[in-house]
Amino acid sequence: PPVRVRPAYPVGVDLSLKDLAGLMARLSPGDKGAVAIIDDNGDMVAHPDPRQIVKSSTRDTVEILSVSEIADQRIRLAAKASDSAAQVHSTFSVDGVQYVAYRKQGAKTGTVRWNVISVAALSDFTGGLLATLQRSVVIAAVVMILAVAAVAVMAGWIAGPVVRLRRMADQITRLNFAEIEDFRSPFEEINRLQRSMGTMKGALDTFLRFVPRDVVRDLVLEEKAATVGGTKRQITLLFTDVANFTTITERMTPEDIMAQVTEYFEHLSFAIQANNGTIDKYIGDAVMAMWNAPAEDPDHVDNACRGALAAYHISEELNAKFEEKGQAPLKTRFGLHAGDVLVGNVGSHDRMQYTCLGSSVNLAARIEGLNKFYGTQILASDAVRRRASPEFLFRRVDIVEAKGTTVRLVIYELMGERGAESTFYVSPEIIERASKYEQAFDFYLHRDFQDALTILDKLSAEQAEDPVVALLSGKCRAFIATPPPPSWNGATSLDEK
Numbered sequence: 001p002p003v004r005v006r007p008a009y010p011v012g013v014d015l016s017l018k019d020l021a022g023l024m025a026r027l028s029p030g031d032k033g034a035v036a037i038i039d040d041n042g043d044m045v046a047h048p049d050p051r052q053i054v055k056s057s058t059r060d061t062v063e064i065l066s067v068s069e070i071a072d073q074r075i076r077l078a079a080k081a082s083d084s085a086a087q088v089h090s091t092f093s094v095d096g097v098q099y100v101a102y103r104k105q106g107a108k109t110g111t112v113r114w115n116v117i118s119v120a121a122l123s124d125f126t127g128g129l130l131a132t133l134q135r136s137v138v139i140a141a142v143v144m145i146l147a148v149a150a151v152a153v154m155a156g157w158i159a160g161p162v163v164r165l166r167r168m169a170d171q172i173t174r175l176n177f178a179e180i181e182d183f184r185s186p187f188e189e190i191n192r193l194q195r196s197m198g199t200m201k202g203a204l205d206t207f208l209r210f211v212p213r214d215v216v217r218d219l220v221l222e223e224k225a226a227t228v229g230g231t232k233r234q235i236t237l238l239f240t241d242v243a244n245f246t247t248i249t250e251r252m253t254p255e256d257i258m259a260q261v262t263e264y265f266e267h268l269s270f271a272i273q274a275n276n277g278t279i280d281k282y283i284g285d286a287v288m289a290m291w292n293a294p295a296e297d298p299d300h301v302d303n304a305c306r307g308a309l310a311a312y313h314i315s316e317e318l319n320a321k322f323e324e325k326g327q328a329p330l331k332t333r334f335g336l337h338a339g340d341v342l343v344g345n346v347g348s349h350d351r352m353q354y355t356c357l358g359s360s361v362n363l364a365a366r367i368e369g370l371n372k373f374y375g376t377q378i379l380a381s382d383a384v385r386r387r388a389s390p391e392f393l394f395r396r397v398d399i400v401e402a403k404g405t406t407v408r409l410v411i412y413e414l415m416g417e418r419g420a421e422s423t424f425y426v427s428p429e430i431i432e433r434a435s436k437y438e439q440a441f442d443f444y445l446h447r448d449f450q451d452a453l454t455i456l457d458k459l460s461a462e463q464a465e466d467p468v469v470a471l472l473s474g475k476c477r478a479f480i481a482t483p484p485p486p487s488w489n490g491a492t493s494l495d496e497k
Contacts, residue, residue, distance in 0.1 A: 230344020335368025
């Protein structure tokens with residue numbers, strides 16, 4: 001059968017420059033992008049702005065702008081960068097905006113080939129992404145800050161009790177129990193640990209009532225184990241005793257004795273410890289204390305003298321209160337001596353005591369006992385008088401050879417302090433009286449018994465109740481009646497301890 005062939009007819013489309021411009025505007029990528037068409041001759045064919053195409057026009061002719069003449073720098077740079085057919089894509093920057101350009105060669109129609117140039121600003125495509133990224137960074141920063149704050153709060157909530165436990169442990173190590181405070185934690189394990197440390201604090205506090213605080217502190221801080229042994233050191237010793245204590249307590253019940261003695265020891269211990277003294281032990285109604293051990297004290301002699309004076313005055317005030325309550329006063333006698341001793345832990349490996357040993361300890365106890373013979377209350381050795389500062393007022397009582405010793409011992413009565421601003425100030429009258437007594441004692445040692453007695457009689461007339469003056473007066477009268485042998489050296493031999 002025959003084949004019907006449809007005839008071919010040429011078809012043309014007539015587009016105005018304005019229509020092409022509108023089409024280019026609609027095809028422009030993004031707000032800052034543009035699409036244009038140029039021919040192989042470099043003339044503009046289409047642009048979103050028609051003014052970028054026509055250079056001049058008349059009724060019959062239209063002169064087209066070349067791409068190098070147009071004002072649109074984006075299209076001009078894109079066309080220049082892609083002159084080579086091999087380079088299709090290009091990038092450049094205009095007024096700080098980064099652009100990417102794409103050139104596409106069209107099919108050649110007759111003698112004309114159109115080239116499509118598309119220019120797009122990167123910010124049109126990445127701007128939203130950057131904004132989103134910035135918002136994400138801000139949100140992440142806020143979340144991180146909140147997370148850090150939450151972690152800090154949680155860390156404080158958790159670490160706070162641990163820090164307080166560490167502070168509590170440090171205070172226990174320093175034996176500073178007064179500043180320790182209890183607290184509650186949301187964690188039961190921390191509460192248990194706190195209770196355990198509280199038990200340890202109570203045990204240490206109890207232990208301190210038996211052992212000098214400085215000894216325990218050294219053991220804890222230096223992590224040393226207590227061992228038997230000691231070191232040689234010069235210390236000042238104080239012994240106290242209550243006159244006629246046995247007779248006083250015969251009329252008292254054990255409960256009354258314990259109550260009164262406890263109050264008495266509380267006051268004496270305070271006076272001693274307030275002047276840097278260490279209570280060595282309580283022996284019945286007596287107290288043994290020392291200075292310069294266990295802690296070193298360069299002023300141990302002066303502090304011991306003040307401690308003895310403080311204890312004496314406190315005991316006198318306490319006795320006035322005892323008498324007001326109908327209780328018997330506890331008249332205390334004191335003995336001071338300074339010398340070398342062996343100080344440390346004495347005893348066995350499973351039971352020991354921190355104390356001191358040596359002849360100086362025995363001598364201090366003997367000096368305290370001499371108060372009974374001379375009618376005094378505070379006696380001190382010549383070693384104390386020589387090492388004490390001049391502000392303390394001493395007067396010689398006697399030169400003795402006590403039972404159990406082989407040396408002559410000069411003993412003094414500690415009367416107070418000379419300075420008007422001192423705590424235990426003595427009046428100028430007492431100082432003058434002590435000076436006159438010292439002059440009489442010098443006459444006594446030089447066998448001028450009558451001259452000594454003349455001074456002593458005047459002192460007795462001024463103050464009748466002075467046992468030291470009365471005792472020396474009695475000796476002078478006895479030696480006037482019966483002079484001592486040529487070998488006499490002024491010492492008094494005592495047969496009693």
